[in-house]
Amino acid sequence: MTTTPGTPLSAKPITTRWLWVVRMAALACVLLTLGPILALVIFESRAKWPTVTDTRVLLFVLCPVWLGYIWVIVGLHGKTLKQALALAVGSGSLGFLGLSPVMGGLALLATGSEGKGAGWLVIPCAGLTALTQAVLVVSAMKTYYTLPREATDKGTLWRGLGQAVVLFAVSLFLSSNTPLLRDQVSSNQASVAGSLRTINTAETTYSETFKTGYSPSLAALGPPTGGATESASAAGLFDSVLAGGLRSGYKFTYTPGPPDKAGHVKTYTVVARPVEYGRTGRINFFTDESGVIRKTDEDRPATAKDPPIS
Numbered sequence: 001m002t003t004t005p006g007t008p009l010s011a012k013p014i015t016t017r018w019l020w021v022v023r024m025a026a027l028a029c030v031l032l033t034l035g036p037i038l039a040l041v042i043f044e045s046r047a048k049w050p051t052v053t054d055t056r057v058l059l060f061v062l063c064p065v066w067l068g069y070i071w072v073i074v075g076l077h078g079k080t081l082k083q084a085l086a087l088a089v090g091s092g093s094l095g096f097l098g099l100s101p102v103m104g105g106l107a108l109l110a111t112g113s114e115g116k117g118a119g120w121l122v123i124p125c126a127g128l129t130a131l132t133q134a135v136l137v138v139s140a141m142k143t144y145y146t147l148p149r150e151a152t153d154k155g156t157l158w159r160g161l162g163q164a165v166v167l168f169a170v171s172l173f174l175s176s177n178t179p180l181l182r183d184q185v186s187s188n189q190a191s192v193a194g195s196l197r198t199i200n201t202a203e204t205t206y207s208e209t210f211k212t213g214y215s216p217s218l219a220a221l222g223p224p225t226g227g228a229t230e231s232a233s234a235a236g237l238f239d240s241v242l243a244g245g246l247r248s249g250y251k252f253t254y255t256p257g258p259p260d261k262a263g264h265v266k267t268y269t270v271v272a273r274p275v276e277y278g279r280t281g282r283i284n285f286f287t288d289e290s291g292v293i294r295k296t297d298e299d300r301p302a303t304a305k306d307p308p309i310s
Contacts (some may be wrong), residue, residue: 001104018143019076022088025136026072029095064170065091067098067298070162072136082209085140086160089307092136094168099129101309111120188281191248192272193309199252199270200291209235214289218254219243249280257289271301285309 009305020276068091075084188290202221203214215221221244224234245252250272269288277299286294288300294306 088140090164092163096133118188188248
């Protein structure tokens with residue numbers, strides 16, 4: 001029996017044994033990064049990542065990374081074998097350092113305003129993502145060392161690592177520069193301004209209807225439950241999402257003024273802040289019983305001293 005110089009006799013069995021592990025690990029990396037994104041859709045967290053547009057942004061941003069893993073899966077044969085293994089080592093290493101915390105963070109975004117939803121996915125998503133990246137790296141290196149050594153191996157390794165760096169860098173660039181994301185931020189901000197106008201109108205209606213001044217909370221302006229009729233505690237003046245204080249990536253904080261001697265609330269303030277400043281919005285809003293909506297682009301609550309929106 002003849003062998004290739006520098007290749008152990010057990011090379012072929014070990015290579016065959018580990019190739020499927022590399023492929024399965026690369027496929028698992030793709031599926032696990034899809035998991036939190038699908039959870040955002042399934043659990044529909046209106047508090048933090050509410051729209052289909054946001055999901056398209058995530059898919060768009062992660063496409064370069066997924067291309068790397070897919071290239072590993074389809075390239076593990078013939079002349080491209082070593083290149084695919086080098087890319088697997090690079091992608092797995094960068095994914096271990098970068099994707100694991102990102103996936104945990106995305107799973108956290110799927111948590112509803114009361115801690116419900118997909119929040120339990122945080123640790124499994126981060127942990128399983130880290131584990132699959134580690135398996136990808138180890139299995140790729142194990143396979144590589146069963147192959148015969150060649151003079152071009154060093155160059156092949158550096159090209160694979162470079163390709164992984166480029167793919168992850170493109171994803172990082174897209175995450176902060178994609179027009180879809182910028183458009184969504186603008187859309188969120190416009191939606192919030194509209195929601196504040198809705199709140200101001202509802203407060204006026206509430207005061208005129210129940211003759212007790214302004215409402216004690218946003219929930220009191222929301223719809224009644226269980227088919228009950230409208231009342232001072234559930235006036236039905238807007239939907240339950242806004243009544244919960246979370247919409248379009250913003251958190252609404254309503255503060256009623258002190259009641260007068262008759263128990264009537266004569267003043268109120270509403271502050272709307274991005275759940276994740278810079279990501280779900282870049283403007284903070286303020287309004288009160290005057291009906292004037294004010295804003296600031298500083299990362300702080302807006303106040304009555306800030307300029308009105310145009």
